[in-house]
Amino acid sequence: MRLTRKLNITLTALSLSIASGVFAATAHADTLRVGMSGGYFPFTFVEQDELKGFEIDVMNAVGEITGDDIEFVTASFSGLAGMLESGRIDTIANQITITPEREAKYAFTEPYVYDGAQVVVKAGNDTIEGVEDLSGKSVAVNLGSNYEQLLREQPNADEIDIRTYESNIEQDVALGRVEAFVMDRVSATQVIKEKGLPLELAGQPFSTIENALPFRDDEAGREQRDRVGAALAELRESGELREISEKWFDTDITQP
Amino acid sequence: MLNLEYMWGLLPVLLSYLPLTLQMATIAMVFALILACLLAVVRVSRVPVLNGLSLLFISFFRGTPLLVQLFLFYYGLPQVISSLIAITGVTAAVLGLTLHFSAYMAESIRAAIVGIDRSQTEAALSIGMTQSQLMRRIILPQATRVATPTLMNYFIDMIKATSLAFTLGVTELMGATQKEAAGSFLYLEAFLLVALIYWVIVEMLSWGQRRLEIYLNKAYQR
Structure with missing residues (x-):
């Protein structure tokens, strides 16, 4: 009897977690889910449970311009591409290099590093x-x-x-x-x-x-790419991109 | 040599990820046990059709790496069946652990059932028990005792296998450690600390297992 009750609680817990998962996946249009490894110093890393780094600062600055809520999702680097393709994240901010293969598959912003x-x-x-x-x-x-x-x-x-x-x-x-x-x-x-x-x-x-942000190459993805790309250009114009670079690298890595 | 101050500061951070790790393992264990019992009973009683399906299930989930299964279900299938995108990383990890480990556990439960002397089956049937009464009242209670040590082994293995969930974007104990180590570059300290945490948890479980075995042995003590 006691065992069945415990099992019931576990079952409820699982069905709850499944249900909350369904809601989590239907993301709002104004939420930009940014994937990164969290293990790549000083672009993205964790200290005392706090996610920090160049990419975090850049994406937060982008969010302030576009008005998007920036939601950071960390996963093993090898899992990130799968997350982008299966629609679980919208882009990857992990110093992603533009290659011909990736360009054929994703919609990239202009390089920012x-x-x-x-x-x-x-x-x-x-x-x-x-x-x-x-x-x-x-x-x-x-x-x-x-x-x-x-x-x-x-x-x-x-x-x-x-x-x-x-x-x-x-x-x-x-x-x-x-x-x-x-x-x-x-x-x-x-x-x-x-x-x-x-x-x-x-x-x-x-x-x-050349590093840039990849988005899914569909209508919604390209729309996000254009919005984020415009914000990056604005940050470059205002000098804020350079400031973020100098904060983490003591040098401007955002210029060719 | 060891930066103890760093380890001490990291301890509460890592411990805050422990509940998630244990939750995933515990929920997966409960479901895996249920599934494994069903699979084992189907295999032992040779239920037509279902027996063949069980064989196929066990063959696949034992025959491919857990990481491959997780990638297949979490990243692969949603490309074909788009509604599967609703599955979160935690749910996918629990599902993967459940299916994977139930295949192993089914075989060890089957071994425990088969190991019970056939004369008991004959005796139970001779006094008019049905197949399901025989299973519930005679075979499974005894098989439980035999299977407990190996099932605990699988549970311990499962706790450690939850570390694969970081590839699905779930920051559990190991994922948190990897990210912290990347920030501090104090690999030895970070991984030593996480090793100790896993070890202590498993030791506590082993203690529980000894208690459980004493309890299950009661009927055999003179």
Whole structure:
């Protein structure tokens, strides 16, 4: 008897959570659901349960102009594209790089961050001074990121031992488990400066990267893209975009 | 060497995500148990048609990784059946855990049922019990005792498997830890702390399991 009552409570709890789920999914038109990993310093990260970073500041500033409620949704990076495509979020603010494949699939805003792909090694490793020295070496990249693609386009791609990671690539290079990782120059610089891991940049960036916000390529998605894109242009015009960049990076990464 | 101050400050933050982790595991466990019992009984009594379906169900959910199943249901199916978009990450995770673990649990419940001496079945049938009376009064109470340790194993595994929910956008204990570690770069501290939290929870469950086993053993004590 007692067991059935407990079961009843659990059943009610579940049906309630399913019901609330139905309501949560029918999002209002003026809510912009922004997906991000929450694990990519200093673009998006968490300190003491508070979501912070460059992307959060930019999106909140966009929301102030468009009047949208900005709702941040964090998920593993590998889950974000699925969330966008299945309509659970409206865009991804996670330093998403424009690629031909992604452009064919999504509606992008104009770029709001310009950057380069950077090889990073453990401090003191002077055998690697750029992407051309990676032949025969193990190199870590994040799963689902476009750095693997960039590496595969290099002339020495066949000789590079590319390892894809779900997370923690900086840690594995600092530990010496892989010899290098590839990440964008801006966040790599920031990681080395702020977090005291024994890492250093190896040579110059080897590819230009333009980052923008992807939306679903349908009518509603393109409409959101235009609205957010106009707000980004306004932020660029007023200098606020530059200020946000300087707050997190000490430099303006929003100009080519 | 260890930044204890950071760990101490992180503890209440991580603990605030523990209820969600435990809720998902507990609800999934309850439903998985019910489903697993049904599957096991169908398999043991060889119910026509249903037996074949149970075999297919168990084969699929045991034969593919949980992460693949979660991605399939949460991201894949809504592209075909658009109404499935209404399912939240938490519900999808609970559903995935339920289906996945019920397949394993059905087999261990089946083993417990089959393990009970056939003479008991014959005795029960000879005094006129129906098949369902036999199951409810004779077989299942004994099978429960046999199956408890392995079922607890699955529950423990399930608690840890809830960490996959972060791929569906559900910030549970592990997801919260990953994000905090990304902010502080104190990986050792953050992951050590979360490991300790999981360990303590599982130890508390093991204690409960010992109590439960003593209770279920009462009839066998002399």
